Amino acid sequence: MAFYSRVSGSVGVITLQNPPVNALSAAVRQGIVDTMHRALSEPEVKSVVICGQNGKFCGGADIREFGANMRGPPLVPMIHLIEAAEKPVVAAIEGVALGGGLELALGCHYRIAHSKARLGLPEVTLGLLPGAGGTQRLPRLIGVPAALELITTGRHATAAEALQLGIVDEVTDHSAVDAAVKFAQSVAGKSLDARRISTYPRPRSPDLAEIFEKAMKEVRRSARGAIAPVTCVQAVHASVTLPYAKGMERERELFSTLFTSGQAHALQYYFFAQRAVSRWSTPSGARWDTSKPRPVHKAAVIGLGTMGRGISVSLAQAGLSVVAVETQEKQLLEAKQAVSGMLERSAKRRGVPLADDKIKYNCSVQAVADADLVIEAVFEDMALKKTIFQQLSGICKPGTLLCTNTSGLDIDELASQTQSPELVVGMHFFAPAHVMKLLEVVYGPRSSPEALATAMEMGKKMGKVSVAVGNCRGFVGNRMLKPYLEQAFFLLEEGATPEQVDQVLEEFGFAMGVFKVSDLSGLDVGWKVRKADGLVVPGSTGKSARIRGGSRYSPLGDLLCEQGRFGQKTGRGWYQYDKPGGRVAKPDPWLHGFLEEYRARHGLVARRIDHQEMLERCLYALINEGFQILQDGIAAGPEDIDVIYVLGYGWPRHRGGPMFYAGLVGLDKVLERLEHYHQVYPDVLGLKPCSLIRKLAASSSPPIHRWREFIQKPRSQL
């Protein structure tokens, strides 16, 4: 709702009230309309201020209302009512003015912002466009290039930038409401002719055609199939080709096509999913709201390779004192230099003070003795990690949380090396660790709820989205990657090339296809893991070369590694590169010849595999594993899996995540295709539909928010 008051006798103040962000729900819109009418009808009132309760102007339309039938007054006429008013209306922007919130402010005659406020039109991130006049008013106010940039990226601008761009008229370090009231008094009675943005002339410039062409090219390149950015450009284009009223019609038309699209649903689902993962729970009933994190002031990182360096940077930037340990003096010095450079660049980019003095470097593990939390980030080698955990258990003060940055090793095995297994959790960072937003926080069967809560909180402090997952081989992300990769290898055996498989996945929206990603991460990483698992059998021939434990196996990755083809770092992998470390993947005739020779050796006849089969086999195998993970209680809900895949594995956000995508395709359809492929390839376990997807499909495929009801509670040891 909206609360009305009168200040200093002549200023009507309308306060939006809808915690936590004063979103424009039906009740708030109704409140604004009612109180505007009241302010306009009171003769004593000479001007009006619109502000938000609790220091937040407005977070935009209420996204939770999007699914339901729209009630209450629509936004567009409400904003027109404000703009058409004969008394000056001033927006007092504190906290945020986003989406419909900024559109509301653009309908006001003046805008005063607090210096810490953030303003933007983030609708594109929800699969929409600013549909309450934003695409018509903003370009008229600040010009086409700046408006296009803000609308197509959805980024938030600072108050200082908004002032520079001309979005706001004044910025204050004090109360924006007080400043707005003062301002409103000073403009009472003045002409408003030049203050109604909708009456401004259409933006004009000789290079507009070029600007739009460039913008369209850029959004098509970066959108990876998302339709909203492209539609945003079309809507802004209407502001230069059409008069305001016609431009608004065009905006409404384009908005309607987006509003009901699967992409908008996916992005809005993802918005809430990303927030839902912080409300974690475990099969034992441990929960975010009943588990208290321990205070952490001092953290330590052991091992300063690529991951350890990134983690140290993240911790220091979060304001913690960090002890960074590398036992070899030469490597320690190298790491120190690299970390300093990373911190410097990051401070410059983010405009924050340098955090270099937060880190103390040391050659001895003893230096971590008084840390509250230790993150081990040495090589992915169980024996080495075990030794370190044994050492840590003896060195660290009682109560220190011991974390491992493993990407898939058994947390329980590491915990069993210590005297306090309840204090051991996994913190699986993604490279580069100071940039990537995702953190898988892995609880073992003996980890305490308090330890889990502390690691989750630590991730949040570091600016990560932390997702709590159970302990199993590969946790959630890498476990699902296995059947996906496996299918990609099988497709090569059956006649596809890496380029064809990658193209299908990139057209789906992945930033990179599976083979390009493998080349980037290094083929030797998976090879080492397979070797440790006893899967690599050099020189094996005949049928047995392609079977492990009764299931189909492809040794293609192993054979490439045996040739020293480790991907980008060696200049050769699934593709060729102009030099070791080169980044541009080019098809490699050698690889094509190698595949032909391999197929001939194993009696495999290459066939033409269509786009649909490649996509379905890769994605449905991955999704099937996701259902198995839910069934096993490794992830608490589909949102956890989807957030992990979008933030950690390049799954296109506008497709919501693998589990949401399965729901969108239809669980019965996914099940039917899995059954079909499993019938064709009965020796591929990853294609055998898991019982949860069967159960859901048999129950008329309930919506994703109801899936948890169908998951049998696994027995927990936590």
Ligand SMILES: CC/C=C/CC(=O)SCCNC(=O)CCNC(=O)[C@H](O)C(C)(C)COP(=O)(O)OP(=O)(O)OC[C@H]1O[C@@H](n2cnc3c(N)ncnc32)[C@H](O)[C@@H]1OP(=O)(O)O
């Ligand atoms: C005619 C239709 C027109 C549509 C135009 C639009 O306006 S579309 C909406 C445009 N607005 C946005 O995209 C803003 C979305 N919100 C945010 O970016 C952030 O929430 C924030 C406002 C910057 C605040 O961030 P902060 O980190 O402080 O808090 P949270 O993100 O955790 O949010 C707190 C809770 O508030 C819920 N919420 C936020 N915005 C909205 C919204 N617009 N509608 C409904 N609910 C919103 C958010 O979900 C959090 O609640 P949870 O229960 O934790 O999920």
